[in-house]
Amino acid sequence: MECDKCAIIKRVAIPTRDLRILGPVFSHSSNILAREKAMVVNLEFIRATVTAEEVLILDLLRQEVLPFVDQLRQQTPLKRPFDIQGTVHTDSQENELHVSNGGQWVPLPEAAEGLQCELPFEFQVLETALERDAYPVLDELARNVSTKNLEHVRSLKSNLTPLLACVQKARDETEHLLDDNEDMADLYLTRKWVQNQQAEALLGTATSNSIISFAPHLRRLNSDHSASLATGSILYENDVEELEMLLEAYFTQLDGTRNKILSVREYIDDTEDYENIKLDQQRNELIQLQLTLTIASFAIAMDTLVASFFGMNIPCRLYEKNGVFDYFLGATGMASTGQSQSLKRRDAPVTREGDQLTLTPLGAGNEVGRSCVYMSYKGKTVLFDCGIHPAYSGMAALPYFDEIDPSTIDVLLITHFHLDHAASLPYFLEKTTFKGRVFMTHATKAIYKLLLTDYVKVSKVSVEDMLFDEQDINRSMDKIEVIDFHQTVEVNGIKFWCYTAGHVLGAAMFMVDIAGVRVLYTGDYSPHQPRHIREKRFTDVIHSTISQGGRVLIPAFALGRAQELLLILDEYWSNHPELHNIPIYYASPLAKKCMTVYQTYILSMNERIRNQFANSNPFKFKHISPLNSIEDFTDVGPSVVMASPSGLQSGLSRQLFDMWCSDKKNACVIPGYVVEGTLAKTIINEPKEVTLMNGLTAPLNMQVHYISFSAHADYAQTSTFLKELMPPNIILVHGEANEMGRLKQKLITEFADGNTKIITPKNCQSVEMYFNSEKMAKTIGKLAEKTPDVGETVSGILVKKGFTYQIMAPEDLHVFSQLSTANITQRITIPFSGAFGVIKHRLEQIYESVESGTDEESGVPTLQVHERVTVKLESDKHISLHWNADPISDMVSDSVVALVLNISREVPKVVVESEAVKSEEENGKKAEKVIYALLVSLFGDVKRGENGKLVITVDGNVAQLDRQSGDVESENEGLKERVRTVFRRIQGAVRPIPLSAS
Amino acid sequence: MGTSVQVTPLCGVYNENPLSYLVSIDGFNFLIDCGWNDHFDPSLLQPLSRVASTIDAVLLSHSDTLHLGALPYAMKQLGLLAPVYSTEPVYRLGLLTMYDHYLSRKAVSEFDLFTLDDIDSAFQNVTRLTYFQNHHLSGKGEGIVIAPHVAGHLLGGTIWKITKDGEDVVYAVDFNHRKERHLNGTVLESFVRPAVLITDAYNALSNQPPRQQRDKEFLEKTILKTLEAGGNVLLPVDSAGRVLELILIMEQFWAQRLLNYPIFFLTYVASSTIDYVKSFLEWMSDSIAKSFETSRDNAFLLKHVTLLVNKSELDNAPNGPKVVLASMASLEAGFSHDIFVEWAADAKSQVLFTERGQFGTLARMLQADPPPKAVKVTMSRRVPLVGDELIAYEEEQKQLKREEELKASMIKEEELKASHGPDSNTGDPMVTDASNTLASVEVAGSHGTGYRDILIDGFVPPPTSVAPMFPFYENTTEWDDFGEVINPDDYVIKDDDMDQAAMHVGGDIDGKLDEGCASLILDTKPSKVVSNELTVQVKCSLIYMDYEGRSDGRSIKSILAHVAPLKLVLVHGSAESTEHLKQHCLKHVCPQVYAPQIEETIDVTSDLCAYKVQLSEKLMSNVLFKKLGDYEIAWVDAEVGRTESGMLSLLPITTSAPPHKSVLVGDLRMADFKQFLASKGVQVEFAGGALRCGEYVTLRKVGNVSQKGGGSGTQQIVIEGPLCEDYYKIREYLYSQFYLL
DSSP, rough: OOOOOHHHHHHTTTHHHHHHHSSGGTSSSSEEESSSSSSEEEETTTTEESSOEEEETTTSSSSHHHHHHHHHHHHOOOOOOOTTTTOOOOHHHOOOOOHHHHHHHOOHHHHHHHHHHHHHHHHOOOOHHHHHHHHHHHHHHOOOOHHHHHHHHHHHHHHHHHHHHHHHHHHHHHHHHHHHHHHHHHHOOHHHHHHHHHHHHHHHHHTSSSSSOOOOOOOOOOHHHHHHHHHHHHHHHHHHHHHHHHHHHHHHHHHHHHHHHHHHHHHHHHHHHHHHHHHHHHHHHHHHHHGSSOOOOOOOHHHHHHHHHHHHHHOGGGGGOOOOOOOHHTTOOOOOOEEEEEEOOOOOOOOGGGGGGEEEEEOOOSSSSEEEEEEEEOOOOOEEEOOTTSOGGGGGGSOOOGOOOOGGGGGEEEEOHHHHHHHHHHHHHHEEEEEEEEEOHHHHHHHHHHHHHHHHHHOOGGGGSSSOHHHHHHHHHHHEEEETTTTEEETTEEEEEEEOOOSSOOOEEEEETTEEEEEEEEOOOOOOOOOHHHHHHHHHHHHHHHHHTOOEEOOOOTTTTHHHHHHHHHHHHOOGGGGGTTEEEEEHHHHHHHHHHHOGGGHHHHHHHHHHTTSSSSTTOOEEEEEOOOGGGGSSOOOOEESSSSSSSHHHHEEEEHTTTTTTTOEEOSSSOEEEEEETHHHTTTEEEEEESSSOEEOOOOEEEOOOOOOOOHHHHHHHHHHHHHOOOOESSSSOOOHHHHHHHHHHHTTTTSOOEOOOTTOOOOOOEOOOEEEEOOOOOOOOSSOTTTOEEEEEEEETTEEEEEOOOOHHHHHSSOOOOOEEEEEEEOOOOOOOHHHHHHHHHHOOEEEEEEOOTTOOEEEEEETTEEEOOOOSEEEEEEOSSSSSHHHHHHHHHHHHHHHHHSOOOOOOOHHHHHHHHEEEEEEHHHHHHHHHHHHHHEOOGGOEEEEEEEEEEEEETTTTTTTESSSHHHHHHHHHHHHHHHHHHHHHGGGGGO | OOOOEEEEEEEESSSOOOOOEEEEEEEEEEEEEEOTTTOOOGGGGHHHHHHGGGGOEOOOOOOHHHHHHTHHHHHSSSSSOEEEEEHHHHHHHHHHHHHHHHHHHHHHHHOHHHHHHHHHHHHEEEEEOOOOOOEEGGGGGGGEEHHHHHHHHEOOOOOEEEEEEEEEEEOOOOOOSSOOSSSOOOGGGGGOOSSEEEEOOTTOOOOOOHHHHHHHIIIIIIIIHHHHTTTEEEEEOOOOSSSHHHHHHHHHHHHHTOOOOOOEEEEEHHHHHHHHHOOOGGGGGGHHHHHHOOOOOOTOOOOOEEEEEEEHHHHSSSSSOOOOSSSTTTTTSSSHHHHHHHTTTOOTEEEEOOSOOTTHHHHHHHHHSOSSSSSEEEEEEEOOOOEHHHHHHHHHHHHHHHHHHHHHHHHHHHHHHOOOOOTTTTOOOHHHHHHTTTHHHHHHHHHHHHOOOHHOOOOOTTOSSSSSSOOOOOOOOOTTTEOOOOOHHHHHHHHHHHHHHHHHHHSSSGSSOOHHHHHHHOOOOEEEEEEEEEEEEOEEEEEEEEOOOOHHHHHHHHHHHHHHHHHEEEEOHHHHHHHHHHHEEEEEEEOOOOOOOTTTTOOOOOOEEEEEEEEEEHHHHTTTOOOTTTTTEEEEEEEEEEOOTEEEEEESSSSSOOOOOOOOOOOOOHHHHHHHHHHHTTTHHHHHHHEEEEEEEEEEEESSEEEEEEEEOEEEEEEEESSHHHHHHHHHHHHHEEEEE
């Protein structure tokens, strides 16, 4: 049978939320949910909704599911479900029978059955999968180590992780079920269903011989109902044990599977280690070759450096493997990574789904480039950064977006405009199902557009490899929202704000607060650094060169450091009037375009610049002018030119270099990290000759100075930063694996006191943490007038907004929230031409409380039924009903309507006056009869005993029932309780409904 | 009980006087706004002077004098010492406004209430916050969080939200819900049911025409018409507030129509103002930010407006029709005053007021209906001293100087005695130079050229040296294995020194001022004020158009109804409008509306009861929430228990839950419901206030619909009809609009 979601929802009365776990989105986590009428099972590929009557299976036609269905069929002899819908309760005799039928115990609940066949099946599959995949490969690996095998094992390992999580989940779920009897009881759907029917039937009886249509919105039955439910639980308590045993068995089985997986993983880990050792050996050899390199006290290398490095090299397959990658950057002597996240408050693990915080690097995990970190907690999802890997092109450069469902992401936060942090944003916004909100700072947004447009223009990839075009960038601009530093924004319960990161203009660190758990994502940051030594060297070199009549070339990337250096130069020129006749140029169209942004967002910059702004805009350079191309440049006498690219590969910086390199008066100042393979890197080693762009060689006579102005935190800064924060958890990303390992080791020794956890996840490797979140609610308003003592009850509306809870009285709802309550007054007119007294008489048979009165305005006679519904005689031909809508009143009114209609149809043949007395007697007799008949149908052996007591014998146990008081005497407690309950219900059914029933 | 909140107005209730209110939250005293009027009348500050020393923090909401004008005076004279909080634009533009006012006053009178230095020192300790920044106070105010929110009206204009223990006190005056060219509308509407709302009644009685119509009238029918007829237009404006909007309006119009009439923006701080404003794009409207992001087109890169800081420049401008925006708006002093006197007799000219003049000012007088035929004005001007006066003055100065020198030499001697060597106190000569000595020399120097490098280069012998000499340090370079040992501190000093210099200049009065005004204050030439009273015939046309950028009465009422505070305090506004708004709010907003008198302390402590409980896991696992907009609701019956830590906690109930009256939750809007029914194929129409559904069934809402906070808060809906299928169908639809708990 195929059904759509709505149909299922209707059929089994479970909230859509629960059904959603069956959807593809949540398919990764196993789940067994118990709901009032149904059970939702999600175990790997078996997704089903189990009700008492049927099993609805999703993806029925999937290969893996079919055997399961077969198995299910075998084990479940087809049973006709009860058909209760059409039963019309017209005769109390019939009701008797029905109740007894409904009360019968259905042998084995199908639900449990379903569970029984699913679990072993599920894990059979798992086991076979493991056996088929893992063992042969590992065996082969042990015999013969080859790249292919390694690759295979790697993928196997990554497959194992989710598998393990899955098994773990299923195990936890079972454990949870075991711990919770109530849930288990809930699983007994059939039983519950039977109870429901029972209750409804009883209610049906209560209304005696009238047609009742139950108000469909009557979802929760009233207390009457719950009373019966409670009884049910008592009666069948021992049955929970059955299920418990069943589950226990599977729990053990699950545990076994889990252990098996763990051992396989261990095996793989061992193999990995072995390979690593081998690789290390090779690496050491290579490092020895590179020892001639001067290892200066570099700060950390990051983005731009790595970006240009890979940009220049032919993409190499080797990079895809961990380990080989290490060697390149390792040799250049970098110190640390710049990013860390901190998590505050860590508590003992609690295995509840909502309390688990998952952090997954989709990029930048043990690598440099394509920063992208996915975080999810309490159903809220945040994505940090959205970069590309500059070493690859096309789809390969993207973070692993396919690991996540973009449509579930609530917020995307971009720290700064660099390509490895922001460049896949147009793709993510325009080409995926992402529909959340994106935030970045004002300055980042302004430069983002310029930088990416430039990137699209200059990147020479084929059309099909293009991830996005200029149109996409422009469209993405409309979707990006801006956030100012320190400004707190709340989206869907996620609170976040940002701090200045100091890396480049507009760079931010994001603090995210979800339900009190705070995560700081630093992005690239650089603390306020004492850069004066470098600054002085920088200006000194330039000053001395130009005072000797030389020219200075500064090759630099267009954005970021370049502006800082220009600022230094402009300031220096201002302070040295003797230099005023020497021109400074910056030759980068992109930098020129961005200048206005720098001139505008002064407020995002540091205190020093902001204070300078009090005087004049520091970015309105007085001594520096832009230079569009080499043609505009008249090379007469000393000058300072800052030009891109930073590696001297081509472009203006190279043209100038070629012109100037042979004159020893000239100087080239390299202001930051340069990547291997570029000319800039070569000339740092001061070779005697260099090759010009036209292929000729020329002597390198110009002075070459290397002065690092890195905008990343180095080890000391990172450690100071962390020491100040003292986060309990640190996750390092965005650093090449080897260096990151070293940083981790160093940090571990530093934070030796033990409470700090340092994790360096690989791409797509999730870090899971548990935070025990105490849900606190504030009880306010009328409900809080008195603080209750232990043992008292509190009843009210629980209002949840975001992660705050409030409990209040319904009257206060509009005071403390924007919600309001409503009263619906209903008035319905019914044609009725008989005597008003007849109605009253009939009503009295059903309801205990029927009050006569007169309407104050019109003076017409009225009846108030059950203190809820007022019946008014409007005219000869009409009566009207008034009541305030609520389930019970609706029901009462419905019964009144039905009754009135019935009267109209029948010929009124009763004489009211004499009837009153007689009927009471008759009623008594009738009730007695009914009680007797019902008891017989339930217990079989019922005799009339002395004093009007009834003697009930069941399996040799005897109970005596006092018909007047309802007292039961019996030696068997179980029977006593049962008889008492039954009698109470029958009493309720045959008597008019008392007021207390609602 | 909730947090204790008391409000005491210090100025500006039942009238249009400047704003200044004392709000005390659990004993922590906030002074919210510290305004003064254009007369700078000290008597207005009497109430403030009585409490100034007890104030713990000052919050500023807007950058005009009415909101912060008294700050320098209060800091200097009244003993106000508390830290000040404002947004960056309010801080910057407020500072400029104060400069402008001071200079305008100083030019025409012996103004001595405060000096430029006082302004600087008052603004020195302003903590700048951004919108939506939650700033946690520490110390005495522990637990209090203040956050500025967008107010509209002026750039950086702030609605202050003060939160303690989850209860919000919101101060929102002069907000504007309309989006303007350079500003976003206020976010006041996003606040939901704050415990206390303090707002103004200033505009409660006014109404505004639609913006487009108003703009058209303003630009075409008024300004352009006058210009085309050969007349000049004077707009008396504030220094750095609403004028920005006017400038933008005119820029756009000029660009659109390709007009050539010159526009002049004339204040003592005009060019600084625009310079700063250019970097405040983060604070402006979305459209301005967007146009910058996409095309790097800064809206305040003005093409048609010329910035002037000196009236003589205006006088030198070519003759012919022109538009002049000049401060002050009240016409009491400043350039606008002078220009008005010049142009008043010219029938072709026009004076266009864009805001209501402050009470008792010339502007207010001219705005009267009918306008006066002639007004009395005082023309004052500063003239250099000559003859005997000059000699007397010089004598006095000499005397003063001698005394100073004597003092200085004595100090010097003492210092010499105290010091052990020429460079014992490690004085880097430049540090001393920049920070304390000869500040006046620097000041003068920096004005002359506008560049600050000169003062840094200036060499001054250290005061501690016996005889003037160049500082000499023996080169005791240390070497280790790696070469010369570098002490980073040596270099740090240089930077500090530069910073200091930069800060010094930055903090200095003239750094931010334009040359024109600089010459005025620093004119060391002795001068005096000469005044003469004259009567000016007013022949020019006088027009008032509302460009105040405040929400009008109708919007205020609807916003207040939407915000629906638990308690409302009304301040600032004429007695009439205050009373009007009070009556309105009592009826439609909330039952507790206060309009206190000056120095009358009202207690608006919320009578809210509340206690905290923990929600146990067990309870929560049984709760099924229903989603309703931003909210999720559920009915809970729980038993109270205690956690290990002694917290109250709610556990699942052990006995059967007691029955509760069912609650229908939801907000039915008839219009929406009508559409809903129509979509379900039911014939619906409104008839006589009721919704007729189908042939027979009618649906109506009874009771006062708009009354949100005051009444029971429960909507009364009546559905009636004969017994028929339609009835049940429509009832079913109706139920579907609600949640039953």
